[in-house]
Amino acid sequence: MPRLALKYRMILLFAGLASLTFAHPAAAETIDCANAMATVELNFCADKEYQAADKALNAEYALALKSVRSRTLERPYDAKSAEDALKTAQRAWIAYRDADCKGVVAQVWTNGTGATSAILMCMTDKTQQRTKELNAQFQEN
Incomplete structure (x- = not known):
């Protein structure tokens, strides 16, 4: 079970990073x-x-x-x-x-x-x- 939990954590981490990457251009305009x-x-x-x-x-x-x-x-x-x-x-x-x-x-x-x-x-x-x-x-x- 710990391996599975680690796998899901990694997927969530990469999904979060990907969402930041795609959101970056719009967010950059407001900085x-x-x-x-x-x-x-x-x-x-x-x-x-x-x-x-x-x-x-x-x-x-x-x-x-x-x-x-x-x-x-x-x-x-x-x-x-x-x-x-x-x-x-x-x-x-x-x-x-x-x-x-x-x-x-x-x-x-x-x-x-x-x-x-x-x-x-x-x-x-x-x-x-x-x-x-x-x-x-x-x-x-």
Whole structure:
């Protein structure tokens, strides 16, 4: 009997999560991020801000790649070498950001109610900073 009860609890849990997923778009329209107070609202707003920062970073990274691909210098400063170096650096930066925010910050919050927002804010801050770095380093003068 305990296995059966666990099975039904799991079904109810997944059904509840599914209903939240489908209700999310309508509920999102009513969240005022300037006045968010509840944990769910804070998490939603933090995620929304992170998604915007990530989108800006991806656009800036694409511009940086375009810039290095236009190089006409010889090896080891040619376009291919510069592109490889930038890709390697970006992958390493993503690993650092994720390890610091999802690892260290999560440990600081010990899975408290503010952990998700804190992690997302960390990721947003680091992502915005990286966007500025790429812009400063590769912008056209």
